[in-house]
Amino acid sequence: MTAATQTALAVQVARLYYHQGLTTGEIAAELGLSRPKVSRLLGYARESGLVEIRIHDPAAHPRSLAGQLQDHFPGVQVQVTPVPPGSAEDDWLPRVAQATAALLDSLLRGGMTVGLAWGNTVDAVSHALTPRRLGGLDFVQLNGSANIQELVSGFVTDTVTRFARNYGGRAHLFPVPTFFDDPHTKEMMWRERSVRQVLDLQARADLLLYSVGSPVAERPSHVYAAGSLDGADQAELSRLGVVGDIATVFFRADGSWEDLPINARASGPDLALIAAHPQSVCVVSGLGKVPALHAALRGGLMKRLIVDEPTALALLEQVTEPEV
Structure with a gap:
């Protein structure tokens, strides 16, 4: 057989x-060749460049996005979760929650204490967990939720206890208001022994899990939707340039949180503690959270980020957008 014929x-x-x-057997029958001959011809076609095989890995783009974001925020480990092309935003959070649940399985060990900031995202993670028994795990609520709406819905307590049941651990709830009316009331409450026990657990947490809250998310963050903030509070936040919160403690677009009056009334931990924590995992999904996420990254308010692909891309575009 000549080269041209081959x-x-x-x-x-x-x-x-x-x-x-067609299969190699079907090709052999159609062309009157043996199956080994067909296989050799296919190998020749690949080796000689007649055929080029390209693999389009759906995870390659997310990995590239993660690397670019880590270049901009070198102190943060970024994990970008792929989602189906053209999928609705409501479909992204379950993917991110599953990725977070898998990460927790690799991070959690018996005897650890985990701080949980309640909200829609962490609640989604609680539903994605795979049952696993670990000895001596403590899950402590990082910010208060004692209001009429929460007492009726049980949203926050269900989230924290779901984590505890999944791992055979203990749930430590924080039965104080999300926001106090007077910062002096908070100061007095923080002296109570039962409250101090929870605060001490928070301070000793080996891992923190939370999201960023945003008033402009497609699905409003629970703190904004559950009536914890009245009109005057929201107007003050807007006037002060607040773009988001972590554990109901607010921060500005540059990532700063100091001297915001409402934070003196908030039940969540000082964001300086979150910024300094060595094992802080922030989980984010949704384009409306991009400004808050960008600000939190600027403020150094996480060590690890898990985010869906479209939100990561929007964040990268915001980060690389030339300043006017």
């Missing part, structure tokens, strides 16, 4: 195999 036959075999989807 090339023409290899092209014919490749078309039948790759374009028409």
Whole structure:
């Protein structure tokens, strides 16, 4: 067989195999060749460059996004979760929650204490957990939720206890208001022994899990939707340039949180503690959270980020957008 004949036959075999989807046996029968001959011709087609095989890895783009974001925020480990192209934003959070649940399984060890900041995202993670028994795990609520709406819905307590049940651990709730009316009331409450026990657990937490809250998310963060903030509070936040919160403690677009009056009334931990924590995991999904996420990254308010692909791309565009 001449080289030209072999090339023409290899092209014919490749078309039948790759374009028409025939098996090597079907090609052999159609062309009057043996199956080993067909296999050799297919190998020749690949080796000689007649056929090029390209693998489009759906995870490659997220990995590239993660690397670019880590270049901008080198102190943060970024994990970008792929989502189906063209999928609705409501479909992204379950993917991110599953990725977070898998990460927790690799991080959690018996005897650890985990601080949980309640909200829609952490609640979604609680539903994605795979049951696993670990000895001596403590899950402590990081910010208060004692209001009429929470007493009726049980949203926060269900989230924290779901984590505890999943791992066979203990749930430590924080039965204080989300926001106090007077910062002096908070100061007095913080002296109570039962409250101090929870605060001490928070301070000793080995891992923190939370999201960023945003008033402009497609699905409003629970703190904004559950009536914890009245109109005057929200107007003050807007006037002061607040773009988001972590554990109901607010921060500005530059990532700063100091001297915001409402934070003196908030039940969540000082964000300086979160910024300094060595094992802080922030979970984010949704384009409306991009400004808050960008600000939190600027403020150094996480060590690890898990985010869906479209939100990561929007964040990268905001980070790289030229300043006017």
